[in-house]
Amino acid sequence: MLGILLIAALGAWAIWRRQTITEVATDLPLRISEKLDRLWDVAQESLQEKKYLRAEKALLTILRVDERNATAYNRLGILYAKQQAFKDAIECFEIAQSLEPSASSLHNVGLIYYETKHYEKAALAFEQALSMESDLAARHVAYAKVQEKLGRPKKMLESLERAVELDETPQTLKILADAYERNGQEDLAEELRIKVIKMTAAQQPQPRHLKQPRRVIM
Secondary structure (H helix, E strand, C coil): CHHHHHHHHHCCHHHHHHHHHHHHHCCCCHHHHHHHHHHHHHHHHHHHCCCHHHHHHHHHHHHHHCCCCHHHHHHHHHHHHHCCCHHHHHHHHHHHHHHCCCHHHHHHHHHHHHHCCCHHHHHHHHHHHHHHCCCCHHHHHHHHHHHHHCCCHHHHHHHHHHHHHHCCCHHHHHHHHHHHHHCCCHHHHHHHHHHHHHHHHHHCCCCCCCCCCCCCCC
């Protein structure tokens, strides 16, 4: 779960990177801002290629130049989480949160606590993230998983239903259907599975019907 949900956090990489470079460039000489630009490229490519040591060096170099760069701390936290260095990951996310409060930092902390089975702490982090930004289905799915671990099926289902409201896709519907089934609500689960089948079929490309050539009567 951690790996899948952290991918979502990386989805906003390009936007954060451009914003960070623009902000730093206004305060630093052009030569240094160009170096930071190259370092961001190295860090991004290295993370994608799983060259974690190279990515870490690039991010730490960025932080030596701009020690209050919350985005770099967030990226470093994701890098450590991928390597299961959870204590270091939490520290990076917490520093990022102290520098620039964001739902992403809190959500990432929640993911680490979930992975290390600190479910109450994970629930609190997810709740704080949702209080800041509640329009992403992935946040509600993560919160639902924690509630299930804590033995709170009602909260779990409410969170998954909210996720479906925000992003009704075959994936979110299937997650909710599985949760209904585990909770003994087989009829609701079956309804959603039928809906998933219909939705998936509708998304499949339709075969093109070729026109038959006219017969020419000689």
